[in-house]
Amino acid sequence: xxxxxxxxxxxxxxxxxxxxxxxxxxxxxxxxxxxxxxxxxxxxxxxxxxxxxxxxxxxxxxxxxxxxxxxxxxxxxxxxxxxxxxxxxxxxxxxxxxxxxxxxxxxxxxxxxxxxxxxxxxxxxxxxxxxxxxxxxxxxxxxxxxxxxxxxxxxxxxxxxxxxxxxxxxxxxxxxxxxxxxxxxxxxxxxxxxxxxxxxxxxxxxxxxxxxxxxxxxxxxxxxxxxxxxxxxxxxxxxxxxxxxxxxxxxxxxxxxxxxxxxxxxxxxxxxxxxxxxxxxxxxxxxxxxxxxxxxxxxxxxxxxxxxxxxxxxxxxxxxxxxxxxxxxxxxxxxxxxxxxxxxxxxxxxxxxxxxxxxxxxxxxxxxxxxxxxxxxxxxxxxxxxxxxxxxxxxxxxxxxxxxxxxxxxxxxxxxxxxxxxxxxxxxxxxxxxxxxxxxxxxxxxxxxxxxxxxxxxxxxxxxxxxxxxxxxxxxxx
Numbered sequence: 001x002x003x004x005x006x007x008x009x010x011x012x013x014x015x016x017x018x019x020x021x022x023x024x025x026x027x028x029x030x031x032x033x034x035x036x037x038x039x040x041x042x043x044x045x046x047x048x049x050x051x052x053x054x055x056x057x058x059x060x061x062x063x064x065x066x067x068x069x070x071x072x073x074x075x076x077x078x079x080x081x082x083x084x085x086x087x088x089x090x091x092x093x094x095x096x097x098x099x100x101x102x103x104x105x106x107x108x109x110x111x112x113x114x115x116x117x118x119x120x121x122x123x124x125x126x127x128x129x130x131x132x133x134x135x136x137x138x139x140x141x142x143x144x145x146x147x148x149x150x151x152x153x154x155x156x157x158x159x160x161x162x163x164x165x166x167x168x169x170x171x172x173x174x175x176x177x178x179x180x181x182x183x184x185x186x187x188x189x190x191x192x193x194x195x196x197x198x199x200x201x202x203x204x205x206x207x208x209x210x211x212x213x214x215x216x217x218x219x220x221x222x223x224x225x226x227x228x229x230x231x232x233x234x235x236x237x238x239x240x241x242x243x244x245x246x247x248x249x250x251x252x253x254x255x256x257x258x259x260x261x262x263x264x265x266x267x268x269x270x271x272x273x274x275x276x277x278x279x280x281x282x283x284x285x286x287x288x289x290x291x292x293x294x295x296x297x298x299x300x301x302x303x304x305x306x307x308x309x310x311x312x313x314x315x316x317x318x319x320x321x322x323x324x325x326x327x328x329x330x331x332x333x334x335x336x337x338x339x340x341x342x343x344x345x346x347x348x349x350x351x352x353x354x355x356x357x358x359x360x361x362x363x364x365x366x367x368x369x370x371x372x373x374x375x376x377x378x379x380x381x382x383x384x385x386x387x388x389x390x391x392x393x394x395x396x397x398x399x400x401x402x403x404x405x406x407x408x409x410x411x412x413x414x415x416x417x418x419x420x421x422x423x424x425x426x427x428x429x430x431x432x433x434x435x436x437x438x439x440x441x442x443x444x445x446x447x448x449x450x451x452x453x454x455x456x457x458x459x460x461x462x463x464x465x466x467x468x469x470x471x472x473x474x475x476x477x478x
Contacts, residue, residue, distance in 0.1 A: 028309060038317055065165065066165060068195060112148065193228065327421050332425070
């Protein structure tokens, strides 16, 4: 009964997601079918429990994260962009947690605790407390201290999610916030990194620059980072914006960022008045041009999201085939060799012991076998010996399995793969699984063909997305 309840909960969530995709992007319905098939494969192989799904590892809503230091204008930018005074602003730190902002039909603003996101599978932050535990052990229990949800009726938010991060300058929380940011960055389709033009190359920026620049320039998705120099109006009086920008560019170049550009903006409603009309016109023109570029990237995030979802499907399929299965096969090989080796030692010792006992007992074995009344004694003795050997064998299997599981959990190279790997390993070392079987349970040519079909379908989906946005031949897609 519990099995069907769990499956129905997952199916209900997936059906809700498919209904949303049918309206927002029907092409992704086909991709959802591939996700369902990959889920079935992962369950057959033992990597997933019945309630787990690859769809939970992929944010299906476009996510824009806004990161930076305290007082760099992040919240002011969000309020101006969505046309709604949702976030508190000021020169001092006004918030110390990640704020998830999404659309609501209700005209009233609602502020909900982090558990509203952690417990709701419709949001991409479902069970994020476990992810926070991965980067800061024990902090997942304090989810409300790290995360909150705000909703408002701004049309700009429809179909998108914004995340306003806490600043990185609070010494007592900087380390924990920097660690927690990694998961947020991985979820995001676009990351806006704000710097304060008033404090070039601030000493408190060292950790921030290292985390947001040095550790991200080698990412495959590094193009999703936009570096924004905010509050440029403060340098307008000296008309030295180029010097300030050059100073920041040098600071980022020292961290390895030598390509790209700074977007230079400021908020007109709170900007310091620029008295010289020529300087004001030049700064406002630059600001409007850069804001237009930023807005274009935000508008394109839905397109990028579709590519990301298909790309994640392909990556999950390849990880299953090229990482998890080889890891599992290697782990099972170690388990099998150790069990057989220990079995041979123990069984040899038991055989020698039994032989020694019988040899010194003085019993005439040939004669005793021809006596009917002693046959049952030999039968009982043999049965007891087999039971003892069976108990020893399965004890060895269990102890070797536990030792290998501990090794997997200690090995940092396995990373996020470890828990799924352990599930599949336990699944493959169940008592009724023969120790002589070399291939993982469920891993067959049929399974490999199914994964190859998923990869082909993912490539076809990418081509269909390309046909939607581009046509090099000039012809209309068929």
